[in-house]
Amino acid sequence: MATKSSNKQASNQTWQSRAVIRTVDAGNSAYCAVCDELIKFRARIRDEQVICNVYKDDKWDRVEHYHPECYQEAELPYGEADDPYDREKINTSGQSN
Ligand SMILES: [Zn+2]
Numbered sequence: 001m002a003t004k005s006s007n008k009q010a011s012n013q014t015w016q017s018r019a020v021i022r023t024v025d026a027g028n029s030a031y032c033a034v035c036d037e038l039i040k041f042r043a044r045i046r047d048e049q050v051i052c053n054v055y056k057d058d059k060w061d062r063v064e065h066y067h068p069e070c071y072q073e074a075e076l077p078y079g080e081a082d083d084p085y086d087r088e089k090i091n092t093s094g095q096s097n
Contacts, residue, residue: 014058015055015059015060016055016079017052017053017054017055017078017079018052018053018078018079018082019050019051019052019053019066019071019076019079019081019082020050020051020052020081020082020084021048021049021050021068021081021082021083021084022048022050022051023048023049024039024040024041024042024047024048024049025041026041027041028040028041028049030049030065031065032065032066032067032070033052033064033066034066034067034070034073034074035067035070037067039065039066039067048068049065049066049067049068050065050066050067050068050071050081051063051064051065051066052065052066052077052081054078064078068081
């Protein structure tokens with residue numbers, strides 16, 4: 001039996017909803033999916049938001065935004081958020097400007 005094995009790019013990847021942490025931009029106008037409040041940019045604090053790409057039936061469906069603490073309270077509906085800034089946070093202790 002000849003099985004086609006030409007799909008080098010594994011196509012069995014399922015598109016899962018996932019969450020990442022991003023800094024809040026100055027022009028941010030996203031509302032938190034939990035508390036319904038605007039996720040505001042505040043100049044003094046490097047605010048973060050959780051952005052979730054939500055997939056339905058292997059298709060991208062929508063993006064949801066959360067305050068990090070709201071996301072925690074909602075018990076990580078899309079799993080633990082990737083935090084690309086984790087390392088930075090550790091490095092920047094004590095050094096500013
Ligand atoms: Zn919130």
